[in-house]
Amino acid sequence: MALLEDSKCFKCHSVDKKKDGPAYKEVAAKYKGKPEAEAKLTKHVTQPSKVKIDGVEEDHGAVKIRSEARIKNLVQWILSR
Amino acid sequence: MKIAWLTRFWVTLRTPCVKYSLLTVGSSFFVAGIIFWGGFNTAMEATNTLEFCTGCHEMRDTVYQEYKKTIHYSNRTGVRAICSDCHVPKDWVHKMARKIQASGEVWGKLTGVIDTPEKFEAKRYQLASRAWARMVTTDSIECRNCHHIDSMAPAMQTEKAQRRHAKGKAEGKTCIECHFGIAHKEPVGADGPTELKAKLAAGK
Numbered sequence: 329m330a331l332l333e334d335s336k337c338f339k340c341h342s343v344d345k346k347k348d349g350p351a352y353k354e355v356a357a358k359y360k361g362k363p364e365a366e367a368k369l370t371k372h373v374t375q376p377s378k379v380k381i382d383g384v385e386e387d388h389g390a391v392k393i394r395s396e397a398r399i400k401n402l403v404q405w406i407l408s409r
Numbered sequence: 410m411k412i413a414w415l416t417r418f419w420v421t422l423r424t425p426c427v428k429y430s431l432l433t434v435g436s437s438f439f440v441a442g443i444i445f446w447g448g449f450n451t452a453m454e455a456t457n458t459l460e461f462c463t464g465c466h467e468m469r470d471t472v473y474q475e476y477k478k479t480i481h482y483s484n485r486t487g488v489r490a491i492c493s494d495c496h497v498p499k500d501w502v503h504k505m506a507r508k509i510q511a512s513g514e515v516w517g518k519l520t521g522v523i524d525t526p527e528k529f530e531a532k533r534y535q536l537a538s539r540a541w542a543r544m545v546t547t548d549s550i551e552c553r554n555c556h557h558i559d560s561m562a563p564a565m566q567t568e569k570a571q572r573r574h575a576k577g578k579a580e581g582k583t584c585i586e587c588h589f590g591i592a593h594k595e596p597v598g599a600d601g602p603t604e605l606k607a608k609l610a611a612g613k
Contacts, residue, residue, distance in 0.1 A: 329594070333478070338590055345601030347587070348573070382576065386569060 457493035534598030549584035
């Protein structure tokens with residue numbers, strides 16, 4: 329949670345409520361049972377990418393740390409919602 | 410017996426004062442009024458301080474610790490928004506209404522409804538949704554104590570923020586609908602501020 333807060337993820341994402349980005353519960357549901365989930369999500373939160381919000385392409389931020397353990401913890405936390 | 414006493418009291422009240430001049434009586438009431446009003450407002454302000462709000466462990470050990478990590482506590486310009494800035498409206502009528510409402514929290518303190526971290530966590534969504542419901546009803550008056558959309562300089566905002574604010578304004582959204590869970594941990598629960606607003610509008 330602290331890493332999500334520090335990385336300002338909650339500006340667009342919520343645990344279970346509607347914001348501009350999908351709720352973490354939706355993300356967890358989308359990846360449920362998919363073996364590539366952790367790898368895909370890790371890439372999504374560590375490498376800058378583009379996302380569409382209201383039809384407009386925007387930059388998706390990335391976490392600003394390189395600690396693999398903390399990133400893994402963050403990804404697993406999202407997937408366990 | 411009781412009626413006789415009341416009658417005597419009423420007659421005394423209705424009898425013109427013969428001992429003191431009108432100036433003395435008037436001045437006395439004027440001074441007493443100032444003391445009463447000053448005392449009342451001083452007491453009100455005392456209950457608006459950070460020290461008062463974090464005086465109990467229920468707030469000090471939970472939401473206060475979360476708030477201390479946010480921009481409202483510490484920031485580049487050194488302007489701090491304390492509990493009352495976000496939880497108590499500034500104008501007198503709304504402030505009084507909030508203070509009366511908050512007296513229920515004193516009862517909560519006495520009965521210990523959130524006196525352990527576990528009890529607090531169990532109630533977190535209920536407490537947050539109450540604050541959200543209040544804020545969607547008052548058009549986030551607490552945010553607008555300091556932030557005014559018409560005073561914002563969009564050019565000084567990021568492109569993302571500019572788009573979001575323009576969209577929010579066009580959709581008639583109020584601050585808390587997007588800016589929730591920013592000072593305290595966001596609780597897991599069925600409805601966020603937008604859903605609560607829709608339910609309140611539908612009278613549910």
